[in-house]
Amino acid sequence: MDRRSLPIVTDAPDAPEAPSEAPAARAPEDLAAALRFLHLLATQQQARTAELSASLYALLETLIAEGRLPLDAYEKRRELTVARENERTRAEPGVSVYDVPDKYALTALPDIDCAALLPLCRARCCHLPFPLSVQDLDERVVRWDYGRPYMIARRADGSCVHNEGGRCGVYQHRPAVCRVYDCRKDGRIWQDFAARIPAEP
Ligand code: SF4
Helix, strand or coil: CCHHHCCCCCCCCCCCCCCCCCCCCCCHHHHHHHHHHHHHHHHHHHHHHHHHHHHHHHHHHHHHHHCCCCHHHHHHHHHHHHHHHHHHHHCCCCCCCECCCCHHHCCCCCCCCHHHHHHHHCCHHHHCCCECEHHHHHHCCCCECCCCCCEECECCCCCECCEECCEECCHHHCCHHHHHCCHHHCCCCEEECCCCEECCC
16 A cells, blocks of 8 residues: 555544644655656656757758758758757756666676675775666655655765665665666776775775
8 A cells, every 4th residue: 555645643542633724744655656756747848848949950050041841851850959958957957766666686797706895995986976766765664855856865975865884775775776786897996806906084
């Protein structure tokens, strides 16, 4: 049963009724669900605007360039303008969600001895930004940044809020990105993994 669709109830049978003019207190999960709805709505709106904008530019550019409207030229030009608009909107604030339905079903995860490498790498991977998945949001274990939905919540120094001195405080529930990430070829982490030389900080 979807808890979010239920009205708020109390377990106390004789709890006093709230005055009719006072709004009932809302549980944090209601607020989180409402926020998520708004974020998804905003994302849909942003995508529609980008498509409309791309279509308009394509039409104008075709008319200007050809003096008429041949379909091939229109489609080709529209593709170019869509890519251009996507590039532009990527730089704007938006909502990010990682597209992995079930992190627990992921297989062939990288085999890296993190505990042994920690004194060298100092868990730099846990300073990188990444988005959570819908599954993460539903679990409500891993925290996200309310100012930048749905990126992992980070401290002022950039480290993940779940990083506890190099140890993951939510290991069993860690996001898909943390499971599949392979630091060995990432120049932000290692200058030379084989030689165990970390990248410059
Ligand atoms: S969730 Fe855990 S593994 Fe992932 S970045 Fe945070 S501390 Fe690191």
